[in-house]
Amino acid sequence: MSPQEAYSQLLDKFKEISIISSCGAVLGWDERTYMPRGGAKFRAEQLGYLAGLMHSKVTDSLIGSLIDQVQQSDMLKDSNSIESANVREIKYYYDKQTKLPQKLVEDLTRETSLAQGVWEVARSKNDFGSFLPSLEKVIDLTIQKAEALGYEGEPYNALLDEYEPGTTVAEVEKVFEELRIDLVELLKKIKNAPNQPDESIIERAYDVELQRIFGESVAAAIGYDFKYGRLDVTTHPFCTGIGPGDTRITTRYNPNRLNDSLFGIMHEAGHGLYEMGLEKEKYYGSPMGEATSLGIHESQSRMWENQVGRSLAFWKYFYPQAQRIFKGTLDDVTVEQFYGAINTVKPSYIRVEADEATYNLHILLRFELERAIVKKELKPADIPGEWNSRFEKYFGIKVDKDTNGCLQDVHWSAGLMGYFPTYTLGNLYSAQFFNKAKEDIPNLSDQFASGDFMTLRKWLAENIHVHGQRYRAVDLGKKVTGESLSHKPLIAYMTKKFGDIYGF
Amino acid sequence: MSPQEAYSQLLDKFKEISIISSCGAVLGWDERTYMPRGGAKFRAEQLGYLAGLMHSKVTDSLIGSLIDQVQQSDMLKDSNSIESANVREIKYYYDKQTKLPQKLVEDLTRETSLAQGVWEVARSKNDFGSFLPSLEKVIDLTIQKAEALGYEGEPYNALLDEYEPGTTVAEVEKVFEELRIDLVELLKKIKNAPNQPDESIIERAYDVELQRIFGESVAAAIGYDFKYGRLDVTTHPFCTGIGPGDTRITTRYNPNRLNDSLFGIMHEAGHGLYEMGLEKEKYYGSPMGEATSLGIHESQSRMWENQVGRSLAFWKYFYPQAQRIFKGTLDDVTVEQFYGAINTVKPSYIRVEADEATYNLHILLRFELERAIVKKELKPADIPGEWNSRFEKYFGIKVDKDTNGCLQDVHWSAGLMGYFPTYTLGNLYSAQFFNKAKEDIPNLSDQFASGDFMTLRKWLAENIHVHGQRYRAVDLGKKVTGESLSHKPLIAYMTKKFGDIYGF
DSSP: OOHHHHHHHHHHHHHHHHHHHHHHHHHHHHHHHTOOGGGHHHHHHHHHHHHHHHHHHHTOHHHHHHHHHHHHSSTTOSTTSHHHHHHHHHHHHHHHHHHSOHHHHHHHHHHHHHHHHHHHHHHHHTOHHHHHHHHHHHHHHHHHHHHHHOOSSSTHHHHHHHHSTTOOHHHHHHHHHHHHHHHHHHHHHHHTOSOOOOGGGGGSOOOHHHHHHHHHHHHHHTTOOTTSOOEEEOSSOOEEEEETTEEEEEEOOBTTBSHHHHHHHHHHHHHHHHHHHSOHHHHTTSGGGSOSOHHHHHHHHHIIIIIITTSHHHHHHHHHHHHHHTTTTSTTOOHHHHHHHHTOOOOOSOGGGOOTTTHHHHHHHHHHHHHHHHTTSSOGGGHHHHHHHHHHHHHSSOOOOGGGTTTSOSTTTTTOTTOTHHHHHHHHHHHHHHHHHHHHSTTHHHHHHTTOOHHHHHHHHHHTGGGTTSSOHHHHHHHHHSSOOOSHHHHHHHHHHHHHHHTO | OOHHHHHHHHHHHHHHHHHHHHHHHHHHHHHHHTOOGGGHHHHHHHHHHHHHHHHHHHTOHHHHHHHHHHHHSSTTOSTTSHHHHHHHHHHHHHHHHHHSOHHHHHHHHHHHHHHHHHHHHHHHHTOHHHHHHHHHHHHHHHHHHHHHHOOSSSTHHHHHHHHSTTOOHHHHHHHHHHHHHHHHHHHHHHHTOSOOOOGGGGGSOOOHHHHHHHHHHHHHHTTOOTTSOOEEEOSSOOEEEEETTEEEEEEOOBTTBSHHHHHHHHHHHHHHHHHHHSOHHHHTTSGGGSOSOHHHHHHHHHIIIIIITTSHHHHHHHHHHHHHHTTTTSTTOOHHHHHHHHTOOOOOSOGGGOOTTTHHHHHHHHHHHHHHHHTTSSOGGGHHHHHHHHHHHHHSSOOOOGGGTTTSOSTTTTTOTTOTHHHHHHHHHHHHHHHHHHHHSTTHHHHHHTTOOHHHHHHHHHHTGGGTTSSOHHHHHHHHHSSOOOSHHHHHHHHHHHHHHHTO
16 A cells, blocks of 8 residues: 555545534534433443444554655655645644553543532532542542553643643643733732623513524624534533534623623624634545634634623624614713623632633632542542632632632543633733734724624634644644743733722 | 343343344434534434444344354244244344445435435426436435345335345235226325315414424324323424333424314324334333334324324314314314315325325326336436426326425435335325224224223234234234235225215
8 A cells, every 4th residue: 555545545434423422412502402301311322332333443454554654755754745734634633542441541431421410419409528429539530540541740731631732730720820920910909900790781671582682693793604504502501523524613692681692692693703714625524624723713712702892892883783782771881881891700619601811710710629530639529628628719709608719610520630621821822812813803893893703703714724733732832833832912912901990 | 052042141132232223213203303503513423333333233143143043942842932032133224234244334324315406406496407417316225235135026016125034025016006006096086075165264374382282282182192292393393212211203394274283293102102102111121122114103193193093083182172172263163174184185285284085196207207116217307307207197286396296205315215115005004994993992983982992002012013023014014903914995995984074
């Protein structure tokens, strides 16, 4: 077999795995949107089957030998070529998957599936004790997984690498710590500032159907193409890139609060634009056609949600439309007052409802706890105490119950340790990318104010989306911005923005 | 390996195939309900992959050797046992699938996929000529398929057997011919009868949202459980049994005609009740957990649609509710007038909109043409002429255009020759089953009139659903009714019913 043939067979194998995964994506979307409740048990069986099928295809030793054949040839002599990127990422994935014993994969699938059910009940009853045995099992298996995958430095690296390939704790911990210190300072300034916006403006009655119409019109305006997507309602909003031509988003509506659905839709549409911007027609089923990391994915959703959606320029264009659509609701409110209201900063218990400024503190808290848990320095039983004491230190408020504390997120029950940091990485990247975009497109604010978001969309597509997995996240960040990962652009952006709003 | 182990492995293999198929069912449902238009091309790729995966699993020679091991033991000495039924049907399926060359399967998949697109355009433009080349290809491949599968008598038997396993042309042609003669006579009587119902009653403005609410309440009343199902809107209504606990139906609404959605929902709910009545918790993934034939499936949908839904007893209970829900729309109409209106008989071009009496003539026409086509006695190019001359003979009206004639159904472009007869078989079985149900439950009409449909539902579950594929359709018919397939019960039922309505 020629190296070209081996490469081509390798891509075929990987495409097959992608198609199996995409079938799972349809089943997952259906499960969370329209599946009748009675179908839940069988759905787990279907998804379990597809996961097992994928694992068996991924770990097929033929993949290893095809990789060897390509690597032993001179096909990859240009390490920046598309072929090199594809083989590098396929090998990376193959090496990881083959390190995981079948039994561990099965145990994790079963225990996380059970633990999520236990967690749901425990959360609703505010009963950490009833969740603890499940949590201990999942954490034990997660640590086994880290050991099986292998790592340099601390075991948490193996987990972080699952979601942010190639990024290490060493690279992020200093940035995160500096971010934490500056954030706590910023929050103090905001708390003591002279101008406090009137948050009650966004807590008026906003008709859910009108929220949908307005949200869809905003998503369409920023380039989310409803011919290739759709918006549905789910308990936990998400975006799923099913395959070429099919990228769907969801949201949830609060009839007495505008922010949740509005910025939720922009957030998910931001993810959607990344999926739609990948060159799937050309590269679908190979790493070149896939997003490079969760952190970069989050940078896209956060940029559209925050740097665009929570900007004054954006509302210069959209506020009159909002006033017309939510007829009578906002007649007494100026665009500046509205802008202040949507940007109200207030320490709160729940991460997914947090404002732009406090959000990252939620993540940093989880990151610190996760590292300690995986190092076995923090026992699962001691999580509530540790959570609550750190929370009070960072946010200045006492956690009233575990449902508002360590029981709030699904991640740990699902075995997703190492996932949280990608949220803050996304925020950091979004600020760095946005600075660069403003440099490249000097009149960006004016464009927003006139309802034009296509230049930014195109800039993101050309600088980020089009590359797929050609570059790892950190390298892509450097390539685009010329700078290393840093907390400064995000802090500078927030200091300027909240300084203007709060008057400090 | 012990025969028990071989049997157990065989069931595992078959269950795997069922799960793959069920993933396809979710993708198929999604494609027809909520998939964004832009996702169509990739969806074909996903479904093609799953179909190929299934074919490769079904034709795995290990299945053949497991069957041999079980058959060579004394496990199946009781030919009426569950094990015997499962092995009989798995072997039947395996033997068939292994007879089809991979190339033919691929050619058929590709050509029917293409032909359906060509047909859609041809139908909308009333241009049979543009469809003819595709139709010729599909028919040629369908005949090749019949030859590959093998048959006794005529090749059409191989095709009919795909949808109604074990039933032959010889068994149905006499019944169909007698049915045709009696139907033509019945239609003459109806046409010349003194009382002609006022069809315009069902052609008033019926709010679509109210149609949905009424339709769902009717479906729930006859036992369709919305915890394990749901109702959506599609261009072509269908029912899909995705798996245990998940059976979905769809409908379409005409704001100026009540019959379409109302009886459409009852029809699909009837299919749904069969799926919900199969013992899937116990037998899912084995033939014992599957419907025995399309004809028996159709007997369930038709019974709920016609013998129940179009009966006077049913409307004695539901008509006051209909009057309340469609407020003001039916105030001037008595239940007898309404009953007449929903049962109006009128020759029409389109099968899916046909009334109960003319419906089967549409099927018989297709059955006769299909047999001639497969025997190569009727060339594809001559279909329109032959269709139109037979149509005029049976229905007494001239076909005005092919869109109202041989271009109306998707089946031939999809390669589904041999499928149509199962619709009429369903009608025949439904009349025979219903006679037996009335014998066993003497006050059935009174139950309907008081809104109680659970005795009939239970009777169907116990006499038909529970058996899965334990008995072939013809045998199940005999077992339940003690009689062979016959046109007489259906004709007797219609003669009595339409005699009462039309006064002859």
